[in-house]
Amino acid sequence: MTVVVVGAGPAGLSAARELRRLGVGSVLVADREAAAGGVPRHSFHTGYGLRDRHRVMTGPSYAQALAGAAVAAGAQVRAGTTVTCLDVRPGGPHQVTLTSAAGIETVPAAAVLLATGCRERPRAARLVPGDRPAGVMTTGELQQRVYLSGERLTGRALVVGAEHVSFSAAVTLAHAGAEVVALVTEHERQQSYAAFRLGAAVRWRIPVWTRSTLSRIVGSRIVAGQGAGQEAERGRLAGVEVTRDGTARFVPCETVVFTGDWIPDHELARRAGLGLDPGTRGPAVDTALATSVPGVFAAGNLVHAAETADIAALSGRHAARQIALFLKSGVPRGELDGGFAVPVVVEPPLRWISPNVAGAAAAPPLGRFVLRSGEFRWGARLEARQDGRLLTRSRPVRLIPERPVHLGAGWLDQVDSAGGPVRVVTSR
Amino acid sequence: MTRYRPDRTVADVVIVGAGVVGTAIARTLARYELDLVLLDAAPDVGTGTSKANTAILHTGFDAKPGSLESRLLHRGSALLRAYAAEAGVAVERTGALLVAWTGEQLAALPGIEANARRNGYQGTRALRAGELYAREPALGPGAAGALEIPDESIICPWTTPLAFATEAAGAGVRFELGTEVTGVTSAGGLHELATTRGPRRCRWVVNAAGLGSDVIDAMFGGGGFTITPRRGELIVFDKLARPLLRSILLPVPTARTKGVLVAPTVYGNVLLGPTAQDVTDRSAVATTADGLRSLLAAGQRILPGLAGEEVTSTYAGLRAATEHADYQVYADGGRRYACAGGIRSTGLSASLGIAEHVAGLLDEAGLPLVPRPGPAPAPPAMPYIGEAGTRPYQDAARIAADPAYGEIVCHCERVSRGEIRDALASPVPPADLGGLRRRTRAGNGRCQGFYCGAAVSRLMAGRR
Numbered sequence: 001m002t003v004v005v006v007g008a009g010p011a012g013l014s015a016a017r018e019l020r021r022l023g024v025g026s027v028l029v030a031d032r033e034a035a036a037g038g039v040p041r042h043s044f045h046t047g048y049g050l051r052d053r054h055r056v057m058t059g060p061s062y063a064q065a066l067a068g069a070a071v072a073a074g075a076q077v078r079a080g081t082t083v084t085c086l087d088v089r090p091g092g093p094h095q096v097t098l099t100s101a102a103g104i105e106t107v108p109a110a111a112v113l114l115a116t117g118c119r120e121r122p123r124a125a126r127l128v129p130g131d132r133p134a135g136v137m138t139t140g141e142l143q144q145r146v147y148l149s150g151e152r153l154t155g156r157a158l159v160v161g162a163e164h165v166s167f168s169a170a171v172t173l174a175h176a177g178a179e180v181v182a183l184v185t186e187h188e189r190q191q192s193y194a195a196f197r198l199g200a201a202v203r204w205r206i207p208v209w210t211r212s213t214l215s216r217i218v219g220s221r222i223v224a225g226q227g228a229g230q231e232a233e234r235g236r237l238a239g240v241e242v243t244r245d246g247t248a249r250f251v252p253c254e255t256v257v258f259t260g261d262w263i264p265d266h267e268l269a270r271r272a273g274l275g276l277d278p279g280t281r282g283p284a285v286d287t288a289l290a291t292s293v294p295g296v297f298a299a300g301n302l303v304h305a306a307e308t309a310d311i312a313a314l315s316g317r318h319a320a321r322q323i324a325l326f327l328k329s330g331v332p333r334g335e336l337d338g339g340f341a342v343p344v345v346v347e348p349p350l351r352w353i354s355p356n357v358a359g360a361a362a363a364p365p366l367g368r369f370v371l372r373s374g375e376f377r378w379g380a381r382l383e384a385r386q387d388g389r390l391l392t393r394s395r396p397v398r399l400i401p402e403r404p405v406h407l408g409a410g411w412l413d414q415v416d417s418a419g420g421p422v423r424v425v426t427s428r
Numbered sequence: 429m430t431r432y433r434p435d436r437t438v439a440d441v442v443i444v445g446a447g448v449v450g451t452a453i454a455r456t457l458a459r460y461e462l463d464l465v466l467l468d469a470a471p472d473v474g475t476g477t478s479k480a481n482t483a484i485l486h487t488g489f490d491a492k493p494g495s496l497e498s499r500l501l502h503r504g505s506a507l508l509r510a511y512a513a514e515a516g517v518a519v520e521r522t523g524a525l526l527v528a529w530t531g532e533q534l535a536a537l538p539g540i541e542a543n544a545r546r547n548g549y550q551g552t553r554a555l556r557a558g559e560l561y562a563r564e565p566a567l568g569p570g571a572a573g574a575l576e577i578p579d580e581s582i583i584c585p586w587t588t589p590l591a592f593a594t595e596a597a598g599a600g601v602r603f604e605l606g607t608e609v610t611g612v613t614s615a616g617g618l619h620e621l622a623t624t625r626g627p628r629r630c631r632w633v634v635n636a637a638g639l640g641s642d643v644i645d646a647m648f649g650g651g652g653f654t655i656t657p658r659r660g661e662l663i664v665f666d667k668l669a670r671p672l673l674r675s676i677l678l679p680v681p682t683a684r685t686k687g688v689l690v691a692p693t694v695y696g697n698v699l700l701g702p703t704a705q706d707v708t709d710r711s712a713v714a715t716t717a718d719g720l721r722s723l724l725a726a727g728q729r730i731l732p733g734l735a736g737e738e739v740t741s742t743y744a745g746l747r748a749a750t751e752h753a754d755y756q757v758y759a760d761g762g763r764r765y766a767c768a769g770g771i772r773s774t775g776l777s778a779s780l781g782i783a784e785h786v787a788g789l790l791d792e793a794g795l796p797l798v799p800r801p802g803p804a805p806a807p808p809a810m811p812y813i814g815e816a817g818t819r820p821y822q823d824a825a826r827i828a829a830d831p832a833y834g835e836i837v838c839h840c841e842r843v844s845r846g847e848i849r850d851a852l853a854s855p856v857p858p859a860d861l862g863g864l865r866r867r868t869r870a871g872n873g874r875c876q877g878f879y880c881g882a883a884v885s886r887l888m889a890g891r892r
Contacts, residue, residue: 082836082842099821099822124742129716130715131714132713138877140875141881144881216714217714233470271668
């Protein structure tokens with residue numbers, strides 16, 4: 001019987017390799033993109049592989065290394081293959097439908113690992129009003145245009161966001177030939193790592209406009225018969241309106257990149273009827289990364305959008321070990337609807353926590369929970385309480401929007417399986 | 429299709445405007461022995477009001493009884509229903525529910541039902557609140573009842589004009605797109621249209637210029653109406669919101685407010701809108717912060733579940749509203765000119781009725797209509813881009829015959845490389861990525877190009 005891994009990014013490929021290492025006979029990894037590797041495939045900056053491969057590589061070489069390792073370990077990696085349906089069956093096997101140029105095939109799976117990753121919210125999902133010209137995109141699209149298609153960009157560009165990925169987008173824009181005018185963030189300050197930020201700022205002198213929002217998109221006027229190429233009809237971007245303290249000003253530019261604001265690609269999970277976590281919006285998972293359906297697991301940025309690739313890879317490895325245990329024991333681990341399963345929820349300013357179910361015997365990946373805050377807070381403590389009872393209180397931590405903050409998992413054995421949800425809050 | 433430059437030849441008829449009305453007129457006139465030119469300022473067919481509307485195939489139940497609009501809607505929607513089934517235009521008969529939220533609205537329903545009868549529509553049915561919630565369990569609290577219109581349908585507004593244009597192209601109609609008419613001089617039985625690509629001579633002109641129909645009409649000495657564009661902003665929700673509703677949920681029009689509708693789309697999304705704002709700029713298709721905010725607020729009252737769903741896209745369209753309640757359709761033999769203007773928001777549903785009517789008017793006005801020999805051509809087989817039928821990626825036999833249909837390029841909409849290739853090689857090919865989206869859905873999905881934007885652009889540029 002096969003284990004099907006959906007998604008050949010860092011999490012899926014690392015899981016596939018680990019599953020084979022643990023003696024799972026048949027491991028099939030399906031990825032809908034033309035090549036395996038996931039987002040690192042088109043992310044040409046360095047810094048990949050630090051925590052999982054203990055070296056620093058560029059995105060494409062990291063992607064290649066992970067894919068190579070999975071194949072070398074005996075996993076079957078199929079690119080250009082979309083999982084068009086996941087039909088979960090109580091007691092298994094689950095039926096996975098694969099669609100590719102080779103045809104449509106349904107594979108019975110003893111276990112399924114969803115590692116479908118995450119994407120950035122595009123302009124429309126952020127409800128940014130205005131025209132709909134060409135030249136407005138996400139970092140994912142920008143990187144593919146520049147690094148996979150070899151497109152060159154000219155003129156001025158604006159980046160929305162000032163987190164790690166925003167600086168990465170700025171570097172990509174500069175590589176492609178655009179002049180980056182600024183990074184725009186509604187926050188008080190930027191949120192990236194110092195080293196990365198400094199690199200981009202010193203080399204290209206890119207300012208960060210804080211407490212500012214991109215409030216309108218303005219397209220160029222379309223003149224009959226004068227349009228050309230792929231923008232013949234909708235016209236090019238003329239500029240954007242940036243609002244700070246209630247005052248709007250027009251900033252001419254040819255490209256706008258919306259960065260960050262991650263959302264997990266949960267379509268397959270949701271259509272299969274898996275329980276979702278309201279915070280992460282990915283499938284709810286326990287510390288074994290088991291979902292609400294026995295035999296279906298989820299890992300990587302599908303359950304924490306978005307962590308760095310190496311963290312996603314380690315999450316995949318963790319899920320693989322739990323899947324191997326599940327296959328051996330046959331015990332449906334992490335049945336969220338019954339047995340020992342207590343939701344872990346957060347309260348503002350915290351936005352989400354992952355994993356988000358206490359219950360499995362396993363410790364979470366890397367022995368800790370990962371959280372996100374929606375606001376900056378210096379010296380806040382994280383507290384976990386169940387029905388008012390304090391389970392743990394962290395040392396003071398620094399909360400930065402879109403940056404990970406962690407909570408140890410040593411308190412899990414104090415959770416009352418018959419009690420209410422565990423609430424994670426901040427305190428002074 | 430070659431985009432012919434205006435030349436020295438004299439066309440029998442130039443149709444100005446390649447929207448759903450102009451293309452419908454082109455395919456209808458193409459059945460006669462006529463040398464036809466279809467001209468539009470935009471580089472593609474169906475780009476104006478035709479591409480940005482609520483995508484509903486109306487029965488005309490709520491039209492003004494006795495109006496031309498009522499008559500052409502009644503006739504046109506029946507013709508289009510049959511045509512769509514033959515041509516592969518996605519249509520779903522979801523039915524509509526006029527939902528009453530107040531006593532005043534509930535009291536208005538019998539009048540609307542009586543009005544529907546006067547428009548020749550008999551199928552309405554009153555629903556009590558209990559029946560309504562059984563039909564639409566996700567409906568927000570507080571609905572008092574509804575009027576059901578079982579034949580209201582949703583339709584693909586993009587394939588419709590493309591099907592008409594494809595049929596017209598097959599019958600020899602010449603397309604002069606990206607060509608704006610700037611003036612006309614008429615002498616000796618000929619019109620000479622001044623265009624942005626040079627002069628174009630013809631014997632007759634049919635004005636189907638939509639938002640520009642009053643400008644063209646004035647050039648021909650009309651001037652009986654003025655277009656005041658009415659902007660409608662709309663929000664498209666993620667496909668995962670689709671299970672929230674079964675029918676089109678219509679507002680009950682009252683004296684004070686028009687309200688917004690929530691409707692499924694044939695692509696499997698949920699549509700919310702439109703706003704209604706009179707604007708002066710005929711290219712003002714930008715969305716506004718206020719418009720989107722008011723739509724979200726209204727949508728969450730109608731279907732509270734929408735609040736938890738992602739927005740896939742937002743857009744605005746302009747309706748060609750005039751100071752008159754009815755369509756402005758007439759022909760003048762002396763001027764060798766016909767006008768199909770002021771078609772506000774029912775043009776898609778009425779298009780084939782309008783075309784048939786215009787052909788009749790032209791005939792009466794003296795345009796010789798000699799049917800071409802042989803049987804009337806069958807509607808073209810258009811690529812089906814709806815969710816209700818089988819898409820190429822779901823068709824094992826089709827993939828086996830041509831593996832390109834199994835190669836999914838646009839993942840959110842599951843558009844294959846084969847479909848994109850076919851659209852680029854079609855008789856009415858897209859002029860840009862927007863045109864490719866309307867033909868295939870590529871790039872229309874929730875990621876808005878995060879995954880496929882670069883790949884689709886490569887295919888459009890002729891690269892793999």
